[in-house]
Amino acid sequence: CQCNSGYRGDGRSCVKEVVLCGDSTCHDKARCVYNSDLQIPMCECNTGFTGDGTRCEPIQFGCNEVAGVCHEDAECVYDVDDEKYKCQCNDGYSGDGVSCERSEIADCNCDRNAECLWDIVMFAYRCVCLPGFTGEGRTCSRIEVPSICSNCHVNARCVYDEITRRHECVCSKGWTGDGTDCQMEDCRVTQNCDPNADCVNDVIVGKFRCLCKNGFMGDGYRCEPEGCNMYNDCDINAQCVVDSRVNRYRCVCNTGYDGDGKVCISRVVPCNQVNNCGPNSQCLYDPDSSSYRCRCSAGYQGDGHRCEPRGLDSCRRDPRVCDRHASCILNVDIYSCVCNDNYRGDGRRCEPMSNRDNYLLFSRGYTIHKVPYIQTEDDTGARVLYKPDQLIIDVDTDCVDGDIYWTDVSGGKISRAKLDGSNETVVVSGQSSPEGIAVDWLSRNLFWTDSGLDIIQVSMLNGTYRKTLVSEDLVNPRAIVADPNQGMIYWTDWNRGAPKIEKAYMDGTHREVLVDTDLGLPNGLTLDFYTNQLCWGDAGTGTIECIRTDGVGRAILTDQAPYPFGLTFSGSSIYWSDWTLSNGVSSVNRNGQVSDESLSLPIGGNGKLYGITAVSAQCPRINNACARNNGGCTFLCLPTPNGGRTCTCPDDIDPESCNQVALLRKR
DSSP states (O other): OOOOTTEEESSSSEEEOOOBTTTSOOOTTEEEEEETTTTEEEEEEOTTEEESSSSEEEOSSOTTTSTTOSOTTEEEEEETTTTEEEEEEOTTEEESSSSEEEOOOSSOOOOTTEEEEEETTTTEEEEEEOTTEEESSSSEEEOOOOOOOTTOOTTEEEEEETTTTEEEEEEOTTEEESSSSEEEOOHHHHOOOOTTEEEEEETTTTEEEEEEOTTEEESSSSEEESSSSTTOOOOTTEEEEEETTTTEEEEEEOTTEEESSSSEEEOSSOTTTSOOOOTTEEEEEETTTTEEEEEEOTTEEESSSSEEETTOOOTTTOGGGSOTTEEEEEETTEEEEEEOTTEEESSSSEEEOOSTTOEEEEEETTEEEEEESSOOSSOSOEEEEEOTTOOEEEEEEETTTTEEEEEETTTTEEEEEETTSOSOEEEEOOOSOEEEEEEETTTTEEEEEETTTTEEEEEETTSOSOEEEEOSSOSSEEEEEEETTTTEEEEEEOOSSSOEEEEEETTSOSOEEEEOSSOSOEEEEEEETTTTEEEEEETTTTEEEEEETTSOOOEEEESOOSSEEEEEEETTEEEEEESSOTTEEEEEETTSOBOSSOEEOOSSOOSOOOOEEEEOSSOOSOOOTTSSGGGGOSSEEEEETTTEEEEEOOTTSOHHHHHHHHHHHHO
């Protein structure tokens, strides 16, 4: 007796041969699974196939007899020629029905606001404009729908419905009705108060409503502990974290920094690498910390970054030594006078910062304008640039050299000029659709998004050493902001199917989704370096929202922004451009109060408002490892968190050649 093929034994007793996954490659219609009975890995044919795993053949029965045989993009249909049921791939897919792949699309060159869909009538692919857009698919333009929300209730907001393609009044959270008549919800019925809120009887309105508990603030539906949240005074190198012992927030220095949270000093990058010692101090080796630290010179006292003559009265003992526009702050081991916001000086004498050089810049079609915060009859603003052959989307400035940078989607390039519009030059060309732009004035780098190529790139400010940082899982990247101090970049992706806001190190690593829920069309993005608050304008929800850069404390700042595009922080307010508010630039403060009066637009332009940025009199007082001598890098120096940096090569130089050049330069 002899066992049949596929079996082994003495002929009187035969068992099926087991093919170990490590001994042979499984068939493409099989998978490697662990057999718990035999306690070995073995090849096993997929559903609908039979064999020993190294060879699998279709089971000879109709797909109507066994569920799950056909591919998810196939159907079980009756074949009149073979007189049996078989799997058949859907239109637009090819294969045997058990395995289906999407057919190649050869002629579907759609507009960015269109989708390539299968037409069952024409039996071919064709471009179809997205909801809210019109055209033949290869070119789509936004449908201009006038707002009909003039009769919204005071506790409602006007939102655009992409399906019905019209504006509708929608009651705000905590209110119910048709949008034109909104009544306060009774929280006893809805039971939707925040866990840190109570449902209390409001005798004024005669209903029960949500009210935040003591120690918390908010609208009752979202309550946060009072303290250093969005309005905090933490150091830019600190985070506002909750102290569970007292159930309140407090400032805590980031990893790599020392201090009380109000003032944090870096201990990651020693002063022999970044010379950040103050006047009357020296960079000396500290054996206790095994690192170089700033030490005050003889006759002076302080932390090495701020040194005062010994014997000088401490402001803690006598606060009167500080200017009336300064505060007495503990700086590691001494108290010293520090000028308040909007003032500058040594703390013992503070002068108000000049507002004459502070203004807003915004793009409007083919022009760039500037507008002062306080407009007068003599100064309502002016046109800075007039480029009739361009469509300018975003603008940013270099506070060191006083330059404007802007993106031009029609020409596929990035240009710069002086703040008065002179000395214009192209720094980056050959792009598809450059939109968002961010200037790192410390590291002298430029970041931008390209929604045509679906990438994020970086170069030096002069356009050299271009490098792609992010090239995967991007659909419509728009705004981007850079945080040179923390070594981070943030960007919006208004993918209509899955909008999101992401962050990553400046070198493109450690990519992470920051927000991906309750988003519509996230457009503009802005960052407050002093509070670590990241805010965005959402044209889909008609809101401006903020969140801390660590993903905590998300809150709606205002829901009175119908279609925001660009955002910028300035002082204690956020200014934004809006496609439906073409009469001016609006603003909202940190308390969510929208200004009654918008900044009027200067003459010399028309069309929608796009990017906006604030021009300040001086650069923020921050530092990083790339700020001096390009961080010791040969090509690009890209900051990373905790005082680190990455030296990297541009895309047009292969790594081996790049490393050889770097070694030669170091010699």
